[in-house]
Amino acid sequence: MSEMHPVAEADLHAYADGLLDEAGRKRVEAHLAEYPEAARMVADWQAQNDGLRNAFASYATTRPSDLQLVAGAKTASPPRRLAMTAAAVLVFALGGLAGHFGPSLFGKPMARTAIEALPQEARNAYLIYASEVRHPVEVFADQEAHLATWLGKRLAIDDMKVPNLQALGFKLVGGRLLPVADKPGAMFMYENETGQRITVLVGRNEDNRETSFRFASADNVETFYWIDGALGYAVTGDIPRNLLQQIAEECYRQFPT
Numbered sequence: 001m002s003e004m005h006p007v008a009e010a011d012l013h014a015y016a017d018g019l020l021d022e023a024g025r026k027r028v029e030a031h032l033a034e035y036p037e038a039a040r041m042v043a044d045w046q047a048q049n050d051g052l053r054n055a056f057a058s059y060a061t062t063r064p065s066d067l068q069l070v071a072g073a074k075t076a077s078p079p080r081r082l083a084m085t086a087a088a089v090l091v092f093a094l095g096g097l098a099g100h101f102g103p104s105l106f107g108k109p110m111a112r113t114a115i116e117a118l119p120q121e122a123r124n125a126y127l128i129y130a131s132e133v134r135h136p137v138e139v140f141a142d143q144e145a146h147l148a149t150w151l152g153k154r155l156a157i158d159d160m161k162v163p164n165l166q167a168l169g170f171k172l173v174g175g176r177l178l179p180v181a182d183k184p185g186a187m188f189m190y191e192n193e194t195g196q197r198i199t200v201l202v203g204r205n206e207d208n209r210e211t212s213f214r215f216a217s218a219d220n221v222e223t224f225y226w227i228d229g230a231l232g233y234a235v236t237g238d239i240p241r242n243l244l245q246q247i248a249e250e251c252y253r254q255f256p257t
Helices: 009-016 022-034 036-059 078-093 103-107 114-129 141-154 241-254
Strands: 171-180 183-191 197-204 213-218 221-228 231-237
Touching (some): 009 022, 022 036, 114 171, 114 213, 114 231, 141 171, 141 183, 221 241
Antiparallel strands (some): 171 183, 213 221, 221 231
């Protein structure tokens, strides 16, 4: 059964989060019965989810836009937004947990989905462009308005915003168009006074079926990523994890919903 209908990492996460229908649950349970290692991993995730709800739910806060439902938009409900915020807290509180957020997942022989591909594509873009001296971006910060309009049009985002991260010590370098999951994507680059750079990736995939916070780390490059409706976001950099958390949270607050 698992060969005809491959079980992807996203399916395992959805199962652990209780988001699958009956048919989906049965398919994943059959896969777990066949692969004990995967079953142990999912059991760990479920235990972590319980810890998240018990330890961090009381700290979840909303932003004003979380309570607004825009007609025709794929906007998460307030309870789901609360769960997302709490999940972000737990990701960094328990960051680096083996199995759940580690890079080893990307080597599993499973069908890859948009959410699985996002952190690797974000990391690749960071490694390619963050070290570029003369041409790190296509459009520089002095044309920020044009940058937002151009990339917003290519990604079909009416109100594309370029996050302002100056309060966290990072100024906009600029941005560029690049492929994300074989579709047009946007990358914004920022730099601090010491020359450290971070990138913020935005991709669109109409097939997205989940909203979740995840964390990945490989070779000192950290990526915090999440799916919000049809849009996926990833913040990447070779910076301390707590600073990455602050940057990701600030981007989440500023991006349109």
